Amino acid sequence: MNRMRGAIRTYAWGSRTAIADFTGRPTPAPHPEAELWLGAHPGDPATVTTADGEESLPELLRADPDGQLGAAVCDRFGELLPFLVKVLAADEPLSLQAHPSSAQAVEGFEREDRMGIPLSSSERNYRDSSHKPEILVALGPFEALAGFRPVEQTIALMRALAVADLDPYINLLAGQPEADGLRALFTTWITAPQPGLDVLVPAVLEGAISYVQSGRTEFAAEARTLLELGERYPGDAGVLAALLLNRMHLDPGQAIALPAGNLHSYLRGVGIEVMANSDNVLRGGLTPKHVDVPELMRVLDFHPVAEADLRPDVDHDGCMRIYRTPTPEFAVSVFDIEGEWLGHEIDAPCPYEGPQILVCTRGTVEVRGKAGTLDLDRGDAAWVPADDGPLRLRAAEPAQLFRATVGLGGED
Numbered sequence: 001m002n003r004m005r006g007a008i009r010t011y012a013w014g015s016r017t018a019i020a021d022f023t024g025r026p027t028p029a030p031h032p033e034a035e036l037w038l039g040a041h042p043g044d045p046a047t048v049t050t051a052d053g054e055e056s057l058p059e060l061l062r063a064d065p066d067g068q069l070g071a072a073v074c075d076r077f078g079e080l081l082p083f084l085v086k087v088l089a090a091d092e093p094l095s096l097q098a099h100p101s102s103a104q105a106v107e108g109f110e111r112e113d114r115m116g117i118p119l120s121s122s123e124r125n126y127r128d129s130s131h132k133p134e135i136l137v138a139l140g141p142f143e144a145l146a147g148f149r150p151v152e153q154t155i156a157l158m159r160a161l162a163v164a165d166l167d168p169y170i171n172l173l174a175g176q177p178e179a180d181g182l183r184a185l186f187t188t189w190i191t192a193p194q195p196g197l198d199v200l201v202p203a204v205l206e207g208a209i210s211y212v213q214s215g216r217t218e219f220a221a222e223a224r225t226l227l228e229l230g231e232r233y234p235g236d237a238g239v240l241a242a243l244l245l246n247r248m249h250l251d252p253g254q255a256i257a258l259p260a261g262n263l264h265s266y267l268r269g270v271g272i273e274v275m276a277n278s279d280n281v282l283r284g285g286l287t288p289k290h291v292d293v294p295e296l297m298r299v300l301d302f303h304p305v306a307e308a309d310l311r312p313d314v315d316h317d318g319c320m321r322i323y324r325t326p327t328p329e330f331a332v333s334v335f336d337i338e339g340e341w342l343g344h345e346i347d348a349p350c351p352y353e354g355p356q357i358l359v360c361t362r363g364t365v366e367v368r369g370k371a372g373t374l375d376l377d378r379g380d381a382a383w384v385p386a387d388d389g390p391l392r393l394r395a396a397e398p399a400q401l402f403r404a405t406v407g408l409g410g411e412d
């Protein structure tokens with residue numbers, strides 16, 4: 001078992017306090033810190049503390065794949081860590097985005113290679129050939145837009161804003177079956193010429209202001225989000241996407257699981273994100289970063305989804321919560337050690353024999369593996385090689401530990 005130090009990504013939408021505070025550094029940080037990467041993705045690998053000093057995790061894996069990852073994981077995923085853990089801290093909305101399926105990622109990566117777009121280029125969409133299903137577990141209140149809302153609710157929202165300019169689009173949506181109508185409408189907006197957007201977006205924002213001022217509550221969160229996005233990205237077609245997507249609020253511990261092709265934008269909050277080991281993002285707006293609308297359109301899934309269906313089921317086993325995700329690459333569990341569990345040694349069996357990444361999010365947890373023991377304080381992370389499990393946990397005071405492992409999904 002090794003202490004693990006993540007790589008911090010500074011993006012404009014990040015927080016100057018959340019990640020710095022979490023990892024015990026002075027606040028405010030000199031730059032907005034958006035993500036702490038805990039994994040072996042070549043874009044920003046973590047380092048681990050070994051007897052020989054600090055070592056990069058990918059090097060450790062290369063030197064001893066069977067011991068670090070386990071033979072079963074090497075067979076399934078080819079000597080690579082199949083998942084990536086991030087602490088994400090958003091003070092401002094992230095870009096409107098979706099992630100590709102496996103087939104789309106393989107095809108897109110090869111295509112951009114053939115076109116000679118360097119991996120480091122900001123024009124590059126596909127930075128690896130993996131899909132990127134993801135789950136985000138909120139550490140505090142968390143706000144997001146995700147998945148096309150069921151169409152009748154979207155029509156009700158657009159009617160409630162009482163914007164005459166929206167009438168043709170309401171008719172377009174009402175006149176076609178669900179996914180077809182959403183595809184037609186989203187395509188119309190995301191490809192609309194700027195002069196048209198410069199009329200429509202302000203009209204929608206006027207409607208949102210009137211709605212908020214009316215004191216009505218049904219769509220108040222949606223209207224406020226429109227205003228927030230409109231203020232930050234005036235005239236951006238991405239603002240209109242907020243009319244079409246589920247506006248979701250997560251309480252701490254609640255989660256959102258996003259399959260391939262799901263259009264989403266995280267708005268605000270701190271959470272732990274676990275995903276397949278990929279950095280493949282197709283963006284459609286609400287960002288100064290590279291936007292590739294045709295490529296986004298290729299991967300989007302226009303089938304409406306109720307927000308409840310984006311919240312993964314949670315199984316409880318003792319003080320462990322397991323988020324049920326269908327993904328082979330990862331599984332997430334959280335240990336809430338409090339009450340009757342305090343002071344006792346707790347078994348933490350691994351759902352799939354392989355490596356584990358631990359992040360302590362509250363208190364102090366003593367983690368005991370075959371090869372040794374580590375005390376993890378809030379903000380500490382650890383790498384647990386496959387040959388060091390299974391683990392036993394203990395805490396004297398209330399504590400919480402996040403754990404990412406390889407998933408069971410896709411196994412027969």
Ligand SMILES: [Zn+2]
Pocket residue numbers: 097098099134264
């Ligand atoms: Zn995403």
